[in-house]
Amino acid sequence: MQFLYSGLTSGSIYGLVALGFNIIYNTTGLINFAQGEFVMLGGMLIYSLFCVFEVPFYTALPLTLLGCFIIGVLYERVFINLARYKTEINLVTLTIAASIIMRDVAMHIWGRDSLRVDDYIPVVNVQMPGGVISSQSILIIAVSMLVAWGLNMFLKKSKYGKAMRACFDDQTAAETCGINVRSVRIMSFAVSSAMAGIAGVIISPITFVTYDDGIMIGLKGFAAAILGGLGNFWAAVAGGLLLGIFESFSASVIPSGYKDAMAFFVILLILFLKPDGLFGRKKATRV
Amino acid sequence: MLDINNIGVSFGGVHALSKVTFTMPDKGISALIGPNGAGKTTLFNVITGFVTPKEGTVKFSGEDITGSRSEQVFLKGISRTFQNLNIIPELTLRENMYLGFIGKEKPSALATMMRFNRGYWKETTKRINDCLDFVNVTEYADMTPGSVPYGVLKNFELGRAFMSSPKLLLLDEPAAGLNLAEKENLAGMVRKIQSMGICILMVEHDMQFISSLADFVVCLNFGQVIAAGTYAQVRENKDVLKAYLGDEDA
Numbered sequence: 391m392q393f394l395y396s397g398l399t400s401g402s403i404y405g406l407v408a409l410g411f412n413i414i415y416n417t418t419g420l421i422n423f424a425q426g427e428f429v430m431l432g433g434m435l436i437y438s439l440f441c442v443f444e445v446p447f448y449t450a451l452p453l454t455l456l457g458c459f460i461i462g463v464l465y466e467r468v469f470i471n472l473a474r475y476k477t478e479i480n481l482v483t484l485t486i487a488a489s490i491i492m493r494d495v496a497m498h499i500w501g502r503d504s505l506r507v508d509d510y511i512p513v514v515n516v517q518m519p520g521g522v523i524s525s526q527s528i529l530i531i532a533v534s535m536l537v538a539w540g541l542n543m544f545l546k547k548s549k550y551g552k553a554m555r556a557c558f559d560d561q562t563a564a565e566t567c568g569i570n571v572r573s574v575r576i577m578s579f580a581v582s583s584a585m586a587g588i589a590g591v592i593i594s595p596i597t598f599v600t601y602d603d604g605i606m607i608g609l610k611g612f613a614a615a616i617l618g619g620l621g622n623f624w625a626a627v628a629g630g631l632l633l634g635i636f637e638s639f640s641a642s643v644i645p646s647g648y649k650d651a652m653a654f655f656v657i658l659l660i661l662f663l664k665p666d667g668l669f670g671r672k673k674a675t676r677v
Numbered sequence: 678m679l680d681i682n683n684i685g686v687s688f689g690g691v692h693a694l695s696k697v698t699f700t701m702p703d704k705g706i707s708a709l710i711g712p713n714g715a716g717k718t719t720l721f722n723v724i725t726g727f728v729t730p731k732e733g734t735v736k737f738s739g740e741d742i743t744g745s746r747s748e749q750v751f752l753k754g755i756s757r758t759f760q761n762l763n764i765i766p767e768l769t770l771r772e773n774m775y776l777g778f779i780g781k782e783k784p785s786a787l788a789t790m791m792r793f794n795r796g797y798w799k800e801t802t803k804r805i806n807d808c809l810d811f812v813n814v815t816e817y818a819d820m821t822p823g824s825v826p827y828g829v830l831k832n833f834e835l836g837r838a839f840m841s842s843p844k845l846l847l848l849d850e851p852a853a854g855l856n857l858a859e860k861e862n863l864a865g866m867v868r869k870i871q872s873m874g875i876c877i878l879m880v881e882h883d884m885q886f887i888s889s890l891a892d893f894v895v896c897l898n899f900g901q902v903i904a905a906g907t908y909a910q911v912r913e914n915k916d917v918l919k920a921y922l923g924d925e926d927a
Contacts, residue, residue, distance in 0.1 A: 549775075549779045552768070552772060552775065552776060552779060553776075553779060555765065555767060555768065556765045556768070556776055559765040559766055559767050559768070560763055560764070560765050560766070562727070562747075562759070562763050563759075563763035563764060563765055563776070564765075564776070565726075565727075565746070565747035565748050565751075566725070566747060566751060566756070566757055566759075566763065566838075567751065567776040567777055567779060567837070567841075568748045568751035568752055568779065568841065569748060569776070569779065570746075570748045571748070
């Protein structure tokens with residue numbers, strides 16, 4: 391059971407990152423490989439505000455998310471919008487380039503060392519059946535689920551959510567209905583960056599934050615999105631949780647040095663056996 | 678209502694439209710006819726901002742809208758349907774119908790998400806239901822387009838375009854693929870829309886359909902206007918006959 395609890399904690403974070411991948415994929419059809427860098431950015435910003443400048447947490451949190459949101463807008467305007475030929479391969483290459491630039495800039499600002507972010511809540515171990523779970527882990531799981539639920543509501547119920555879905559499914563129809571596709575695209579990058587920022591904020595006290603954290607967490611989030619099925623929000627959350635649990639249990643049977651390789655093993659397995667993901671739906675096409 | 682002045686569009690070396698000029702009347706139903714490849718849909722795409730002309734202007738109610746983006750054209754009061762259906766496959770017809778409204782409405786995301794603004798939702802839901810009912814698709818409202826017959830979807834697209842209360846409605850081959858009963862039903866709906874004061878410009882190949890509806894007809898051939906006037910005038914025009922039937926000397 392202990393493996394299950396730790397798997398659920400890391401899986402919640404992978405789920406949040408996978409949700410960020412899904413938002414951008416659902417509106418632009420693009421995989422943003424700089425998603426992990428926004429998680430790192432969330433951690434770095436909360437470290438600077440909360441630990442260095444000693445801004446109260448309830449002010450530091452919205453400022454961090456706002457920072458990620460604004461950087462997300464700038465990211466879209468600079469890296470995506472300025473691309474002359476917006477082919478998928480060009481844009482994906484640009485996201486990889488952007489992730490490297492963000493990582494290097496972070497290294498120059500915050501240095502190479504791991505930075506410790508103070509706990510937001512008192513650390514207490516809660517006794518559960520078959521093991522213990524820390525209050526921080528409970529916070530991570532609760533926040534992730536709350537964000538996933540909120541995002542689901544936003545996309546299904548709000549007019550912006552419907553506009554986002556419309557842009558992905560049929561850009562021409564969306565434009566004909568008066569939807570500003572450009573604004574929706576910017577908004578999707580901004581929301582997805584803020585979501586990655588939330589992930590960065592809530593894991594920092596447990597994992598600490600280092601300038602190159604984004605690579606691994608980004609790739610694992612991507613693996614979770616693939617596992618669940620790209621394009622489906624609850625599937626991304628489920629994919630994240632399954633990946634976290636799988637990773638955690640695998641550490642009990644094989645050397646823990648191989649733990650990170652599990653995410654990529656999962657990607658390969660899914661691509662070989664079920665390319666649409668565990669919960670992905672095949673699109674029906676009228677002929 | 679709509680002034681098309683000297684519009685020219687080229688795709689590579691192909692002149693899709695050349696010096697197209699006509700003025701659409703302020704009221705009633707107008708039709709754009711011509712053989713396949715005449716440039717009718719291209720002209721629709723120019724009017725609705727999907728194609729930017731290399732020359733000429735499009736004026737709508739006196740305002741130059743040449744080169745405006747599609748969503749801006751929509752906000753000025755021009756809605757359209759497509760020759761090939763453009764309905765969001767992942768959304769139900771009811772949700773798709775809401776999209777026809779969404780661009781013009783400005784409630785906050787939070788209000789629409791949490792349903793705080795009950796008055797707005799009550800009014801919007803009524804309008805969606807009225808539009809679904811108007812185009813006879815109520816029984817399919819909660820289905821996605823993939824499981825709905827083609828004729829129903831054609832009607833639906835008309836309803837979605839009508840949903841935004843446009844001043845001008847562009848219909849691209851609305852009767853294509855419909856059987857006789859469906860065409861008669863469609864003609865009734867088009868007349869009803871026109872009676873509400875909405876101008877209609879349609880591209881259509883079915884001459885019987887056009888003769889029963891259109892007050893003003895423009896004929897295009899090889900990207901140029903070859904005739905304009907009432908249906909009877911255009912039908913008698915020698916260039917139009919030649920375009921449709923071929924040259925007797927050939």
